[in-house]
Amino acid sequence: MMKYSFCVTTNRGLEDIVAREISVLVPDAEKLEIGKSRVYFEANKEAVYLLNLWSRTIHRLLMVLGRERCKSLEDIYCFVSSLDFTGIIDRKQTFAVRAERSGKHKFSSPEIAATVGQAIIDSYLRDTGASLRVNLKFPDVEFMCYLVNDDFMITVNTTGESLHKRNYRVYNHPAALKATIASSLIMLSEWKTEEPFLDPMCGGGTIAIEAALIARNIAPGLFRKASFFFERLLPFDRDEYLKVRDEAERRANHGVYSITAIDISPRHLKGAHLNALSAGVHDTIRFIKGDARFLEKYMDIQPRVVVVNPPYGIKLTRMKHVPILYRDFLKSLKKVTERACLVVITAATRVFREACKEAEISIVERRLILHGALQTTVFKCVIG
Ligand SMILES: C[S@@+](CC[C@H](N)C(=O)[O-])C[C@H]1O[C@@H](n2cnc3c(N)ncnc32)[C@H](O)[C@@H]1O
Structure with missing residues (x-):
């Protein structure tokens, strides 16, 4: 071929x-x-x-x-x-x-x-x-x-408009993460879908929704409203594509997974719920209005994988609150799980490193990534 x-x-x-x-x-x-x-x-x-x-x-x-x-x-x-x-x-x-x-x-x-x-x-x-x-x-x-x-x-x-726009997003969180970054972070965490998953500062729910789509084996391209550009290119065959698409529809499952999404803001949490509803995965995400500094109040299961995009102190939260938030969140996380992988994306790099030191959490991997024009760092940490 x-x-x-x-x-x-x-x-x-x-x-x-x-x-x-x-x-x-x-x-x-x-x-x-x-x-x-x-x-x-x-x-x-x-x-x-x-x-x-x-x-x-x-x-x-x-x-x-x-x-x-x-x-x-x-x-x-x-x-x-x-x-x-x-x-x-x-x-x-x-x-x-x-x-x-x-x-x-x-x-x-x-x-x-x-x-x-x-x-x-x-x-x-x-x-x-x-x-x-x-x-x-x-x-x-x-x-x-x-x-x-x-x-x-x-x-x-061959694509047309970028695939990071998933079309399920009906609520736009002001600091929403690109869905492609959210999925990459979940892959970096090496989450096994039978393990309890947590995003404790979920905003519009991107990370939890992408986790649910992975668990249910739902192809993100199925949400696309516009056609793909390859459909107009001579080398490609619509019937062959429709076969691959039908197969994608068949491969989705309706399993129930342990995915928890927490946010302190009722408005964002409602938006996250609407986004999950639009993606058809609301029934496998537990949404909780809560404070990530006091996870012990809400968590009755030990999360094994935590992927989170906390405030950086740029758009929504004042910088002076960020060190306390990071420190208290990490301390609280250690109370609710004996063993977990934590993946964090933040622009407040130094603050996060200091919070890890104080909470005695080891950073095993660090990488710089661009989120729009913003330089951020992704940290992979192990607890326990
Ligand atoms: C950067 S945004 C997350 C955006 C999200 N990843 C998305 O794609 O929509 C950070 C979120 O943390 C939430 N937050 C701030 N402090 C919190 C706290 N103490 N506990 C829980 N959520 C908190 C904010 O309400 C905000 O929605």
Whole structure:
């Protein structure tokens, strides 16, 4: 079967977790290679159906059409116009080119996009005699180009809008975590779905809902309202995709899992409940209005895995409250469990490290990740 080259985009700092997920979802994936916010691999075209439907950690799956050293716009034009686009886009379809660059160049990203657009039109005209039309707002086909120093790559977007938008979110918490980060943190915790799971500062419920979707084996792509972009690309077959989709619907289970979500704010907790209802997993999450500093008041089972995104002291909570909150939360957590894995994402890095020291909790792993524009740290800790 023909192999294609792919590149997925994801959260910076979580690429290894994404690579692991790809190798589980697409067992025939080869040549997995980790880049910055990117993972590259080769696989057959079923990977496009599987990853767009099932991946919990990727943002976009891009099919790589070519990669070349390019120093100038002329180099880019020559390279792109030498490619064959007739197997990708139909003559009646419209297209857009998006470009991003990093490094020192004498030209801008819009100039790269314009150059690539012209090269695609010229290549298609040469090969078919037809002139492709551009539609920047609602294109049928979206080409994404990246120039990093002199490393140029042209891809076609198989996903469309980023997969981190899950569509089940009906309540938008003001400091909501991206669903792809939430899922990656759960994977980092190595949670076994039969173990009690806790998010003690759940906000809009993203972490608990993603945990429930993992436990019930529900493919996140099933929530998508818009079509995937691959459905309009020539290499892909709608019937093959529908088979993979039907199979995904069959594989979901309706089990009941021990997932607890706590928040001090009744408004956020109500929002979390609405989000869980919209995701169809409200019946396997126990929502409790409570204070994470006094977990012993609410927890009648010992959590084995705790994944939490506490306030950082930036958006919602004043910084002066954060050290006390972290310290008291960790002390309380130690009272309710003898043994657990704790994964925390926070921008208040120093405060969290000090709280761990005071509570005698050991940090076993640390990684820097970007949440939007904010530099955060993910800590993995063991209790007991
Ligand atoms: C950064 S937000 C969590 C966002 C969440 N991960 C999401 O995706 O929607 C932190 C949450 O901690 C809650 N919180 C603050 N102090 C708390 C406490 N002492 N006990 C429980 N929840 C608390 C806030 O109400 C807020 O909803």
